[in-house]
Amino acid sequence: MSKLHVQLTVNGREIEALAEPRMLLIHFLREQLNLTGPHIGCDTSHCGACTVDLDGKSVKSCTMFVAQADGAEIRTIEGMAQPDGTLHVLQEMFREYHGLQCGFCTPGMITRAYRLLQENPNPSDEEIRFGISGNLCRCTGYQNIVVAIRAAADQLNAAKEAAE
Amino acid sequence: MNEATPSAEVRTQKLQGLGTARKRVEDVRFTQGKGNYVDDMKLPGMLFGEFVRSPYAHARVKSIDTSAALAVPGVKAVLTAEDLKPLNLHWMPTLAGDVQAVLADEKVLFQFQEVAFVVAEDRYIASDAAQLVEVEYEELPVLVDPFKAMDPDAVILREDIKDQEEVGGHGPRRHPNHVFTWDVGDKANVEAAFDAADVTVEEFISYQRVHPCPLETCGCVASMDAINGKLTVWGTFQAPHAVRTVASLISNIPEHKIRIVSPDIGGGFGNKVGVYPGYVCSIVASIVLGVPVKWIESRMENLSSTAFARDYHMTGELAATKDGRITGLRCHVIANQGAFDACADPTQYPAGFFNIVTGSYDIPVAYLSVDGVYTNKAPGGVAYRCSFRVTEASYLIERMIDVLARKLEIDPAELRIRNFIKKEQFPYQSALGWEYDSGDYHTAMDKALQTVDYPALRAEQAANREAFANGETRSLMGVGVAFFTEIVGAGPIKNCDILGLGMFDSCEIRIHPTGSAIARLGTISQGQGHATTFAQILATEIGLPADNITVEEGDTDTAPYGLGTYGSRSTPVAGAATAMAGRKIRAKAQMIAAYLLEVHDDDLEWDVDRFVVKGAPERAKTMAEIAFAAYNSVPPGMEPGLEAVSYYDPPNMTYPYGAYVCVADIDVDTGVTDIRRFYALDDCGTRINPMIIDGQVHGGLTEALGIALGQEIDYDEIGNIKGGSLLDYFLPTAVETPVWETDFTEVPSPHHPIGAKGVGESPNVGGVSAISNAVNDAFAHFGLTHTQMPHDHWRVWKTAERLGLTG
Numbered sequence: 025m026s027k028l029h030v031q032l033t034v035n036g037r038e039i040e041a042l043a044e045p046r047m048l049l050i051h052f053l054r055e056q057l058n059l060t061g062p063h064i065g066c067d068t069s070h071c072g073a074c075t076v077d078l079d080g081k082s083v084k085s086c087t088m089f090v091a092q093a094d095g096a097e098i099r100t101i102e103g104m105a106q107p108d109g110t111l112h113v114l115q116e117m118f119r120e121y122h123g124l125q126c127g128f129c130t131p132g133m134i135t136r137a138y139r140l141l142q143e144n145p146n147p148s149d150e151e152i153r154f155g156i157s158g159n160l161c162r163c164t165g166y167q168n169i170v171v172a173i174r175a176a177a178d179q180l181n182a183a184k185e186a187a188e
Numbered sequence: 189m190n191e192a193t194p195s196a197e198v199r200t201q202k203l204q205g206l207g208t209a210r211k212r213v214e215d216v217r218f219t220q221g222k223g224n225y226v227d228d229m230k231l232p233g234m235l236f237g238e239f240v241r242s243p244y245a246h247a248r249v250k251s252i253d254t255s256a257a258l259a260v261p262g263v264k265a266v267l268t269a270e271d272l273k274p275l276n277l278h279w280m281p282t283l284a285g286d287v288q289a290v291l292a293d294e295k296v297l298f299q300f301q302e303v304a305f306v307v308a309e310d311r312y313i314a315s316d317a318a319q320l321v322e323v324e325y326e327e328l329p330v331l332v333d334p335f336k337a338m339d340p341d342a343v344i345l346r347e348d349i350k351d352q353e354e355v356g357g358h359g360p361r362r363h364p365n366h367v368f369t370w371d372v373g374d375k376a377n378v379e380a381a382f383d384a385a386d387v388t389v390e391e392f393i394s395y396q397r398v399h400p401c402p403l404e405t406c407g408c409v410a411s412m413d414a415i416n417g418k419l420t421v422w423g424t425f426q427a428p429h430a431v432r433t434v435a436s437l438i439s440n441i442p443e444h445k446i447r448i449v450s451p452d453i454g455g456g457f458g459n460k461v462g463v464y465p466g467y468v469c470s471i472v473a474s475i476v477l478g479v480p481v482k483w484i485e486s487r488m489e490n491l492s493s494t495a496f497a498r499d500y501h502m503t504g505e506l507a508a509t510k511d512g513r514i515t516g517l518r519c520h521v522i523a524n525q526g527a528f529d530a531c532a533d534p535t536q537y538p539a540g541f542f543n544i545v546t547g548s549y550d551i552p553v554a555y556l557s558v559d560g561v562y563t564n565k566a567p568g569g570v571a572y573r574c575s576f577r578v579t580e581a582s583y584l585i586e587r588m589i590d591v592l593a594r595k596l597e598i599d600p601a602e603l604r605i606r607n608f609i610k611k612e613q614f615p616y617q618s619a620l621g622w623e624y625d626s627g628d629y630h631t632a633m634d635k636a637l638q639t640v641d642y643p644a645l646r647a648e649q650a651a652n653r654e655a656f657a658n659g660e661t662r663s664l665m666g667v668g669v670a671f672f673t674e675i676v677g678a679g680p681i682k683n684c685d686i687l688g689l690g691m692f693d694s695c696e697i698r699i700h701p702t703g704s705a706i707a708r709l710g711t712i713s714q715g716q717g718h719a720t721t722f723a724q725i726l727a728t729e730i731g732l733p734a735d736n737i738t739v740e741e742g743d744t745d746t747a748p749y750g751l752g753t754y755g756s757r758s759t760p761v762a763g764a765a766t767a768m769a770g771r772k773i774r775a776k777a778q779m780i781a782a783y784l785l786e787v788h789d790d791d792l793e794w795d796v797d798r799f800v801v802k803g804a805p806e807r808a809k810t811m812a813e814i815a816f817a818a819y820n821s822v823p824p825g826m827e828p829g830l831e832a833v834s835y836y837d838p839p840n841m842t843y844p845y846g847a848y849v850c851v852a853d854i855d856v857d858t859g860v861t862d863i864r865r866f867y868a869l870d871d872c873g874t875r876i877n878p879m880i881i882d883g884q885v886h887g888g889l890t891e892a893l894g895i896a897l898g899q900e901i902d903y904d905e906i907g908n909i910k911g912g913s914l915l916d917y918f919l920p921t922a923v924e925t926p927v928w929e930t931d932f933t934e935v936p937s938p939h940h941p942i943g944a945k946g947v948g949e950s951p952n953v954g955g956v957s958a959i960s961n962a963v964n965d966a967f968a969h970f971g972l973t974h975t976q977m978p979h980d981h982w983r984v985w986k987t988a989e990r991l992g993l994t995g
Contacts, residue, residue, distance in 0.1 A: 059863075119216070127452065164883060
């Protein structure tokens, strides 16, 4: 099958590659770029384990072809920490409040939460629950995930206030 | 103790041992996307396998033409049963002593059964080629209703064993579609109890077929190293050692030439206990092709072919006095096993521990019989986040108590309290053969009812019913009470084995010279946090900080033999082995310390992280000091080093219990059930890590919510699976999931070295009953005794309609 030329930015890195037109973005990330943080949990775009951040939106990377992501700027869980290794506050709060168990949904969940807090820096618990409802978790019952996202929002807001 | 020595409290704190809400060591990797799940693996030359599956539930395979598939560039092989026959691998044993077709041998017995296995350079090519395998089928009559399975004219499903007298050693079969009959108890005395009873109740209660549906599906990478003849399989295995033994038995590869590795597992809940055709086909393909082969299920394959749970259809009866004292229990179950009996139950228990069905109650006589039957549905029968068939049993008794309460017009909580096994009756011999080790049910129930202010809830409900009758509201309030007793931690070798392997578990500890350690166990975490909690058990036992202890599981080349993680057995069995191995370390450490301090062993006492000389606390040796000494100055005649291994055969099961209360509001016009409040009190004995316990309870309750309110793997009359994807199969999102209130009492298990009982599965067992009781309770005043799960909007609305409540 003939291949398409794609050019995109992933976690700040310029990527140029050839890919089959039918290759899903999730397979491109996982198998060609070895970014195995985003996972595959279903066939029907329900579970959200494959969530990445694409041009400022949360996207289920199993629902689009890599060809559609040509020119896009993508961030995955691997790009969430600072280049010096400092974790994003969401990563810290998920650990602090036991917001994960088996870890399979976690990359998608944190990536989604990251975008949620960009969209709404001070969400209520109800807004958090609605905001992550495209991401399924089978282990935690979401309770501590909500607590972790709330705590991260508080910290980010406090840091922003201190900076102003 | 000299002045420089921190206090015992400070030193205890530093250990991060038992009872500490220690943060998880696993999370550093997982939060950065650095987990290592099986589909993350990439080996040089690795190929991908994809199944061709049957569209029919029951059909003869007339022919398979693989030529078009083989012609696709990049396709390396297409395996069929004919290819596996010379290796005698076209059938494989199940954990229940039955056999299962690896690839369909002449006929298919359930929709999406594995028919051929395509191996190709990448998953896209494999998928393309699988479409091109041409299979000619001849359809046969389909049997899905378990109640018709033993009809005289029922179509015979398992022609391969139609003349076999028994399956799995479970006694004579009465019909070619009959798997086993299992009965326990005193039938005659139960009949007498029913004859003499003031009241009796009977109810037919179905527990629908569901699926554990962990977020990661099943899969593996098999790699046969042709040079040294060693097979390595990485996969989603909840019991890696058992897989190694089974793999050796069926392949004739010597067991030391097989290495099974469970990398990180993305949830299991029972789904990953079994041995599946995908594993066998990947292994064969790797042997044949000489390169690694990966097989990963899609979600639809997962829901439709690996490991269903429940599908138990139960008729329960209770006999009682008019003041509510239960005098007898009788129960019959039709167990729908699907096409092959692939239940993961201990050998002696074809219906698992369903004989825990007397629950938390002092019922003097009971009789239980279970008939397992074959149908054209997927094989399995795993315990979905519960010990073997315990959820089904607990659901039955907890519903039956409510049914009896309605009949006697006694409050359901009060009826439970009247019949509880009393604290002083432990250890308690149940009518169906278990010895409950410990419990204080009255205290737990009292605490629960007080915390939720139960009388106020019932008063509010009375007001709601009046308002409903007056047309002031269209919402009905239900209060569900459940009190469950689990039986977990299988189990004593005397009565628990799987395929002849005793269900002990193990821990091996090596202490390094600088005072750190590695512990390896026969279990495997799937999210439970073993690397965190087992280090805590050990920290308290051996006085080294949990942060200095690495816990490793899942690699059969390094871990001691164990039976794996399911049935809440890790803490009761492997946790006990960990404590016992720790005690062996400490015993040797004591001798080394005595030698270093020039005193007798008995002159020393243990003090958090050191041995001190009795009466002279300034003379002490810390575990870190002893660890180093173990490598250079042990007593004469003693072997150097500081290592221990323990294989723990538990003397009994453990019996966690809990009191749950669910408050639900039901909109009768839409059937929507809103869980307004859910309170869960669990007694799991000694609490190792309260943070992790709470997390386990939250997760288990959410799975219970899914089951009670929506999950079902249903089939139509010709065996088409309905609900085989997440489009239809209900997994609760954060929106449907309420905030869970957790609480506890702490009655340690008397026979467990640290008194822990296990907790992961309790919330699923108690949660389903509490939610279902709440839904039934909402309609109870209209005469409803029982309505079948799942209580999805449609069924709840139908119930309201049947009762004449809809507008």
